[in-house]
Amino acid sequence: MSGEGFDRETALSLLADENRVRIIEELGDATVSPDTGIPSVPYAELKSRVGIRDSGRFNYHLTKLLGNYVAKGEAGYRLRWPGMVLYRALVAGLLTGETDHDIGPVPVGVDCYRCGEPVEGDLYETLFRVRCSACDANYADIYVPTRGLVGKAPEAMLETVHRRSRTVLDAMTSGQCPWCADEVALEVRAGDGSLPSLHDTRDLDAYAVYRCTNCTGFHYLPVSQVLLYHPAAIAFYHAHGRDLTAVPKWELEWAVTDRTTEMLSTDPWRFRVRVPLDGAALVAELDHHLEVVESRTEPAEGAPHSRG
Ligand SMILES: [Zn+2]
Ligand SMILES: [Zn+2]
Structure with missing residues (x-):
């Protein structure tokens, strides 16, 4: 193996050739079996799969990829991690946009918490949004590779978006x-009356912004929504025989609005969120890190101390 990776410019410039991209695709296709780990592809087989007859030309392109995208071992050739990342991006359609998909609006089965009209899921450029087209309240806004959406029935598509x-x-x-x-x-x-997305008319007293300090990763949410990922809420649902992780957030008013969120203080921030379920409730207090600092459950009326 020659060297351990290339600089960025070299790594990118090497991809400006269809033959090299083909080599990466063929090596990727050869790794799809989970039974064998990452198999090596013998030289002759790889050459045949890629379909370059001229050995000199094939060797030239293959050698260019060695060290960063492709590793050479005794049994043949395999993808290194950057090669795997590129392969996965190619087959997921991340680099090509796939403009020919036909994904229309799908009903999601809930009415808008703001205006009462039916909420729909739709693809806007590369974002899948769950929103109300009547009033522009937006309940989910997530990048999903189109590979995960095309050819699916609405329920399966929404399950993909949820996951x-x-x-x-x-x-x-x-x-x-x-x-x-x-x-x-x-x-x-x-x-202050507007949210970071122009396509979202929800009126939230406060909201959380999560921002990657390196790339452009960015999301904002009602503060109550952090409970979707917190053991207090997951355990509360579990105690009622429900799996919170299986419920799409747009079905949970407490998670996509601030109707059950009480602002206790603004400096430092402190919130009390009420999560209702089957007549009972989880009441959780969040500090300025949106960490749960206190939580208790209220039993359903008529069933004191019962946990469902
Ligand atoms: Zn609406
Ligand atoms: Zn990042």
Whole structure:
């Protein structure tokens, strides 16, 4: 193996050739079996898969990739991590936009908490949004590779969006960027009548902004929404025989509005959030880091001390 990675300019310039991209794709396709780990592809097989007859030309391109994208071992060639990242980006459609997809608005089965009209899911450029087209309240706004959406029935598509949203926001609210793994900074801001997205008319008294300190990763949410990822709320649902992690956030008024959030103080920030479920409630207090500093449950009326 020659060297351990290239500088950025070299790494990018090497990709300006269809033959090299083909080599990476073929090596990636050869790694899809989870049974074998990452297999090496023998030289002759790789050459045949890529379809370059001229050995000199094939060797030239293959050698260029060695060290950063491709590793050479006794049994043949395999992708190194940057090669794997590129392969995954290619097959997910991250680099190409895939403009030919046909993803229309889908009903999500909830009425807008702001105006009562039906809420829809739709794809806006690369963002999947769950929103009210009547009043522009926006309940989810998440980048989903179109590969995860095309050809799916509405319910399956919404399940994908829900899982994607959890993956991204679970990471961000825990302080790690899901895109680059650098630190995420939290800022609680007072709502002044407008939100960072022009496509969101929700009127929130305060909201949380999570921002990656390195790349452009950015999300804002009602402060109550951090509880979606907190063990206090997950355990509360579990005690009622429910899986909070399986519920799309747009079905949870307490998570996408601030109707059940009480602002206790602004300096430092402190909030009390009420999470209602089956007549019972979890009441959690959040500090300025949006950490749960206190929590208690209120049993359902008529069932004192019962946990469901
Ligand atoms: Zn609405
Ligand atoms: Zn980042």
